Amino acid sequence: MTRILIIDDDEDYLELMSSFLQKEGYETKVLNDGKEAIPEILKFSPDLVISDIMMPGITGGAILEAICENFGNKLPVIISSGTSLKMKFPRSALVSHCPKPIDFPKLIQTIEQLLNKAEQNKNK
Numbered sequence: 001m002t003r004i005l006i007i008d009d010d011e012d013y014l015e016l017m018s019s020f021l022q023k024e025g026y027e028t029k030v031l032n033d034g035k036e037a038i039p040e041i042l043k044f045s046p047d048l049v050i051s052d053i054m055m056p057g058i059t060g061g062a063i064l065e066a067i068c069e070n071f072g073n074k075l076p077v078i079i080s081s082g083t084s085l086k087m088k089f090p091r092s093a094l095v096s097h098c099p100k101p102i103d104f105p106k107l108i109q110t111i112e113q114l115l116n117k118a119e120q121n122k123n124k
Contacts, residue, residue: 002115005046007031007063008080009055013100017050020104026111034058038066041075048114050098053081064095073121076114078107094118 004026006017014030021028029044031037034051035058041049049067053060060079067075073094082100094117096110 001025001027002048003027003029003044003046004111005029005031005037005040005044005049006051007034007037007049007055007060008052009033010052013052017102024108034060034063037063038070041067041071046075047118048076048078048111050078050080053079074118076118078110078114094121 002025004021006014006021006028008014008017008030009032011032014032018028018030029040029046031040034055037049037051037058049063051060051063060081064077064079067077076094076096078096078098080098080100080102094114096114098107098110
């Protein structure tokens with residue numbers, strides 16, 4: 001079963017996303033504090049991470065940077081945010097953006113595309 005780690009400081013959003021993704025057949029783990037992202041990734045071994053940008057204590061950009069430093073271009077990441085701030089993403093086929101409010105069909109499409117690209121990278 002595909003594992004997805006969801007990081008956001010909004011408890012309602014975490015519950016909604018987790019519930020939706022579980023109904024779609026994914027195993028989920030939620031974090032409301034991005035400071036625990038890397039230790040949790042090491043424990044949970046997700047196939048994909050979805051992270052908010054604007055959170056207290058640590059930003060989604062810092063989380064993405066830490067993921068790239070620790071895991072290179074092997075772990076797909078979706079940055080999800082309701083902010084209109086522009087964020088520079090590292091040049092990676094495994095990083096995508098999904099704005100809030102979430103368009104669930106588009107989210108599933110993005111997840112599947114990133115997982116397929118990650119699988120192709122493993123086979124290279």
